[in-house]
Amino acid sequence: MTRGRDRAPPWGGADTASFWQAEAADVVAHPPLRGVVEAEFAVVGAGIAGLSLALQLALAGREVVVVEESVPGAGALGASAGIVAPQLVRTTPARVLARLGREVGGGWLRLIGESGGHLFDLIREHAIACDARPQGFVAPARGEDAPRRLAMVVEQWRPFRRDLTVLDAAAVAALTGTAGYTAAVLDASGGGVDPVRLAQGLAERLVAAGGRLFHHSPATALDREAHGWRLLTAGGTVRAAGVVLCANGGNHRLHPMLRETVLPMRIHELVTRPLSRAMRAAVLPHGQALTDLERDIFSIRWIAGDRLLTYYPVSAHATADAVEIAVNDRLRAMLRYHEPVRIAHLWQGVAWMNSSLLPRVVRLDDGLLAVQACNGRGIATNAIVGREVARILLAPQSYRPQIALDMPRAVRGFALARHLPNVLLHGARALARLTRR
Known part of the structure; x- marks a missing residue:
């Protein structure tokens, strides 16, 4: 490198x-x-x-x-x-029902639970060639209480969907090739596409x-x-x-x-150059997409050409070398098997939040x-x-x-809130660096 x-x-x-x-x-x-x-x-x-x-x-x-x-x-x-994640964002079904009531909240939960299957059915029905990968979506978490927390969330989903599974630490490691997570929710209806x-x-x-x-x-x-x-x-x-x-x-x-x-949340995505068969076999070997539930978000998925797609916050003045070193440092810390990756493409996206x-x-x-x-x-x-x-x-x-x-x-x-999503993202990244020292 x-x-x-x-x-x-x-x-x-x-x-x-x-x-x-x-x-x-x-x-x-x-x-x-x-x-x-x-x-x-x-x-x-x-x-x-x-x-x-x-x-x-x-x-x-x-x-x-x-x-x-x-x-x-x-x-x-x-x-x-291009991740298909039929999940809630930073909330739970119980909170949605408490806020919106059984009728309105239940309607949204049923719709979100159905959304992944609907999308892949739509792609199949209309024969759209978009590198559709309906292998599932994994949402892992850290901490001693993660198994209990995620099991509770899956139980709250049961009246509305039954395609969620809680994985223990060993199952998460085997399925994803990641390190340090103590539990995960496996959503069988998720996956990825070329958007x-x-x-x-x-x-x-x-x-x-x-x-x-x-x-x-x-x-x-x-x-x-x-x-x-x-x-x-x-x-x-x-x-x-x-x-x-x-x-x-x-x-x-x-x-x-x-x-x-x-509110806009600016997100930097990057795609690597093609990676080795060994890396492909060790990281997400069954093709699921992964985005964790931590504040310092870690997200990876494979795309066509044996390339890895991941997220990393980038400052406007960062050099290519600095970003590449930082990305490799993070992958090395998060994955059980790591080979140095080279960045092929880096860009900024935006997620609109309410x-x-x-x-x-x-x-x-x-x-x-x-x-x-x-x-x-x-x-x-x-x-x-x-x-x-x-x-x-x-x-x-x-x-x-x-x-x-x-x-x-x-x-x-x-006026102030519009800056909050980006402050939280970069703040979480800085806090994670400090706590790992």
Whole structure:
């Protein structure tokens, strides 16, 4: 491994393309929106929520238009790790039920529990080539009380799903090749995908089903009309009876009630160069994805080409050498078997968070909904949320949805809170370094 001191920073900043984006085949080009287009439904954003929602509407024979600021997979989805994790974020089923009640909370828990299977079924049904890996998701934890804590969480899930297993320390080590964890939850419905190829595949199926997709058409304004909505883009207009905003962190630009409702958490992901057969056999040999439950988050998964994908917080001025050394130091500490890795690609992604850390679908007006915040679990949850929103739109009087439509909720103390996710991530990393000394 090169140890020089003057290699340039390993990434170009927030605009650096992800590994998936850089490696993606040429996307099928769709023109920007020009002139006036009429439709029954308009969807803003060609991410997982927007595309899965629009596809369901098109398959039902309804007129749907999707406007996308860039191309499918260019936003937060394409910069993600591609992990399918049908789990809650920093909470438990019992807390969700206490906060939302049995009916609303139970609906969300059933939906999240179903989300991994739904996503992989969707991929199979539409024959989307996106390196789908439905081998499962592992969420390990440290500490003497971890077996008890995780067993309690799995028991709380039992009324809503039965595909979770608690692993003891020996089983975690054997299944994952990691060191130091005392227990884990194995979610058989999780796994991983190439998120850009997934988005491209959904977009192709949408158009084949009769939906219309416009690239490079950022939505700029939204106005109420007598019989629906007028959605303005940089080059044209969509008139629709119903509109769903699925641009996540960009939704606030179109409606004032969505301002200060989500927080960005910046995450650095990296992909290694191809690794040896010995490393491949020792680390996650059965192909599951792993993200632990510690504050100092450790996350790994294999992707095509025997490459390892992991997360590591990177300062803007860090050199390539410094990052590579730090990543290897961490892998050496976390894995039972380690060989030096070389970084092939490093980029910055973003997970949009809200105050509840649960998915949120909000009703802003008659015929106007918004899907808000993926909370780092967007690939699984947004696909099934898109399905649910489509079912609501297709049968508003008869369908009994598993989700309850909410009102927008501003994050208290937004000016300071917007920096909190990143402070916590870097603070946890610093604390972990101190405690290991």
